[in-house]
Amino acid sequence: MIKVAGRPESLQSKQFHYCPGCTHGIIHRLVAEVMDELGIREESIGVAPVGCSVLAYEYFNCDMHEAAHGRAPAVATGIKRVHPDKVVFTYQGDGDLASIGTAEIVHAAGRSEKITTIFVNNAIYGMTGGQMAPTTLIGQKATTSPYGRSVEAQGYPLKVSEMLATLTGAAYIARVSVHDPQHIRKAKAAIKKAFEYQIAGKGFTLVEVLSTCPTNWGLTPIEALKWLEENMLPYYPLGEYKTPEEVK
Amino acid sequence: MGERILMKGNEAIGEAAIKAGCKYFFGYPITPQNELPEYMSRRLPKEDGVFLQAESEVAAINMVYGAAGSGARVMTSSSSPGISLKMEGISYIAGAELPCVIVNIVRGGPGLGGIQPAQSDYFQATKGGAHGDYRLVVLAPSSIQEAVDLVQEAFEIADFYRNPVMVLGDGMIGQMMEPVEFRAPQKRDLQPKDWATDGCKGRKPNVINSLWLQPEKLEEHNWKLFKKYEEIKKNEVKYETIQMEDAEFALVAYGTTSRICFSALETLRAEGYKVGLIRPITIWPFPEAAINQAADQVKGFLAVEMSTGQMVEDVRLSVEGKAPVHFYGRTGGMVPSPNEIVDQVKAVLGGGK
Amino acid sequence: MPKVVFDEDRCKGCELCTTVCPKNIVVMSKKINAKGYHPATVDEMDKCIGCAFCANICPDTVIEVFKEEKK
Numbered sequence A: 001m002i003k004v005a006g007r008p009e010s011l012q013s014k015q016f017h018y019c020p021g022c023t024h025g026i027i028h029r030l031v032a033e034v035m036d037e038l039g040i041r042e043e044s045i046g047v048a049p050v051g052c053s054v055l056a057y058e059y060f061n062c063d064m065h066e067a068a069h070g071r072a073p074a075v076a077t078g079i080k081r082v083h084p085d086k087v088v089f090t091y092q093g094d095g096d097l098a099s100i101g102t103a104e105i106v107h108a109a110g111r112s113e114k115i116t117t118i119f120v121n122n123a124i125y126g127m128t129g130g131q132m133a134p135t136t137l138i139g140q141k142a143t144t145s146p147y148g149r150s151v152e153a154q155g156y157p158l159k160v161s162e163m164l165a166t167l168t169g170a171a172y173i174a175r176v177s178v179h180d181p182q183h184i185r186k187a188k189a190a191i192k193k194a195f196e197y198q199i200a201g202k203g204f205t206l207v208e209v210l211s212t213c214p215t216n217w218g219l220t221p222i223e224a225l226k227w228l229e230e231n232m233l234p235y236y237p238l239g240e241y242k243t244p245e246e247v248k
Numbered sequence B: 001m002g003e004r005i006l007m008k009g010n011e012a013i014g015e016a017a018i019k020a021g022c023k024y025f026f027g028y029p030i031t032p033q034n035e036l037p038e039y040m041s042r043r044l045p046k047e048d049g050v051f052l053q054a055e056s057e058v059a060a061i062n063m064v065y066g067a068a069g070s071g072a073r074v075m076t077s078s079s080s081p082g083i084s085l086k087m088e089g090i091s092y093i094a095g096a097e098l099p100c101v102i103v104n105i106v107r108g109g110p111g112l113g114g115i116q117p118a119q120s121d122y123f124q125a126t127k128g129g130a131h132g133d134y135r136l137v138v139l140a141p142s143s144i145q146e147a148v149d150l151v152q153e154a155f156e157i158a159d160f161y162r163n164p165v166m167v168l169g170d171g172m173i174g175q176m177m178e179p180v181e182f183r184a185p186q187k188r189d190l191q192p193k194d195w196a197t198d199g200c201k202g203r204k205p206n207v208i209n210s211l212w213l214q215p216e217k218l219e220e221h222n223w224k225l226f227k228k229y230e231e232i233k234k235n236e237v238k239y240e241t242i243q244m245e246d247a248e249f250a251l252v253a254y255g256t257t258s259r260i261c262f263s264a265l266e267t268l269r270a271e272g273y274k275v276g277l278i279r280p281i282t283i284w285p286f287p288e289a290a291i292n293q294a295a296d297q298v299k300g301f302l303a304v305e306m307s308t309g310q311m312v313e314d315v316r317l318s319v320e321g322k323a324p325v326h327f328y329g330r331t332g333g334m335v336p337s338p339n340e341i342v343d344q345v346k347a348v349l350g351g352g353k
Numbered sequence C: 001m002p003k004v005v006f007d008e009d010r011c012k013g014c015e016l017c018t019t020v021c022p023k024n025i026v027v028m029s030k031k032i033n034a035k036g037y038h039p040a041t042v043d044e045m046d047k048c049i050g051c052a053f054c055a056n057i058c059p060d061t062v063i064e065v066f067k068e069e070k071k
Helices: A024-038 A052-058 A072-082 A094-100 A102-110 A160-165 A181-199 A221-235 B009-019 B035-047 B057-069 B080-095 B122-126 B144-161 B171-175 B215-235 B255-270 B288-294 B311-319 B338-349 C053-057
Strands: A002-005 A044-048 A063-066 A087-093 A116-121 A170-177 A204-210 A239-242 B004-008 B024-027 B050-053 B074-078 B100-106 B137-139 B164-170 B177-181 B239-242 B249-252 B275-280 B282-284 B300-305 B325-329 C003-006 C026-028 C040-042 C063-067
Touching (some): A024 A052, A024 A087, A024 A116, A024 A181, A044 A052, A044 A072, A052 A063, A072 A087, A072 A102, A087 A181, A094 A102, A094 A160, A102 A116, A102 A160, A102 A204, A160 A204, A160 A239, A170 A181, A181 A204, B004 B009, B009 B171, B009 B177, B024 B035, B057 B074, B057 B100, B080 B122, B100 B171, B122 B164, B171 B255, B249 B338, B255 B275, B255 B338, B300 B338, B325 B338, C053 C063
Parallel strands (some): A044 A087, A116 A204, B024 B074, B074 B100, B137 B164, B249 B300, B300 B325
Antiparallel strands (some): A170 A239, B004 B177, B137 B282, B239 B275
């Protein structure tokens, strides 16, 4: 008998603190599986964000650096410039990356920093209790948009992948989802590509992963997957927005 | 004896850092320290190092955080409003116990303030400035030569204690030209950086972190930091005394202001006033004991600063009420003249020698 | 014969695995685990085809899937 699925070596055995059904755990595992498959666990340095995944440094079984809110790409830049031969990645949520950390992510991409960013977009602030995020959809209720996000009051949700794909320095930008096994498989393939392009020195790479927040969306985990599929996919279309072939 | 070369303060600070083995510099333009990043951008690529102009001071200090965590000797520089922006990162670096050197070429504030020399960031540098129970070691050179020596030593102190060190200059130190000699600093017995994040081959993963969710653990961490700071207070206090042997009155000043006080002292001595000068070189840790001891000897103190009075509070605390502590300051980029200080001393002493 | 192993005490009872099994054999157990959740389990193991969908969607790496080595 051979094991075809289970905990990858790049993931610590520690139990995640995430709420039941939160897809952060799936995304953690995908990143770890990719690290295993590429054999880069001992060559990797990860940067954890502030937000629900703040404790990512306790889960990934590689060197980790905990950053201030939104600053992970800057911290990763410092690490990568000191160790250009290592694999450096950031793991960030949508409050961290798309709100307080917009300057850092845009300029890391602009400089074509050879790092990989895993951007987890669940359209809400999870850790602080369900406040409106820059990615919260129009009409979506949050604890700081109790009547639903309105265009007049809060404007439009940011489409990070589309925006970053316009930058010359971005080598690989893809948006994926983890709402069913087929999409999880594609998500892993994109994460693997991003790491491979980093290792090949192609430039800045980012994979935006659409994720759920059953707790703060007020849904069961199963309903949350469905909500993601029905509401997030139309506004955040999946696909590769930039590949190194376009960069040349 | 090494070669003496004429250099501008900002550039000399940069060269000193390179001589100390600093290969990484992350900064952002702001007057009056621009010659320093400009110098690093010319020199570091030739030293197999990295100069990076960040998108903001916030990003720059976080790049320093990453590089320091990865085990590198790393520096950033800025001036007052830029240092305010760096405060978030400084707190994280102090919390995670990482070594780095931060240069602040102070200009007038608050707010956008001005671009002329000032000493009004004393509180920010020595009393916190960012959140949490932390301390920076703060070195305050009064000449370009001293700036060069202290910058090199700053890296040794930072590595030895795993603590950020700030070199606090002012626009005068940054812009002035003086002959300097690059002398090797005294090497400390430094431990290997086996805590650095450089890939976990053959060992357990290293984590650079300042988060302690359990209050018991955070308290333990804070007391550990406190003990380290006490150790620094015990070992690293540096100051200079000038003509204090027979002094009946003491001037206290640091950095550029101490040079002006020295001119005033010479004038006063020539007129028969027995005045001495105490010049803190480390403003944290502050030379409390030296000043307290002097309080047994002199009739009073005059703290002189380019601010409306910040260091004077530490002088008062050190004196413990044993003698009156007076203050004279110019601010907003105005520099006190020796004559103003002479007049102040005479006014305080009421004409009595 | 493929086999699924559940580390039941890690399970948070989110039920996502029950929605993806093509054979509909992943179910929630009646018993309560150390965390107080009904953990996911498989009763009819002989029907398992080893597709690993359940492990793939599990957010808590509760599930291990084993298969015969291909000759």
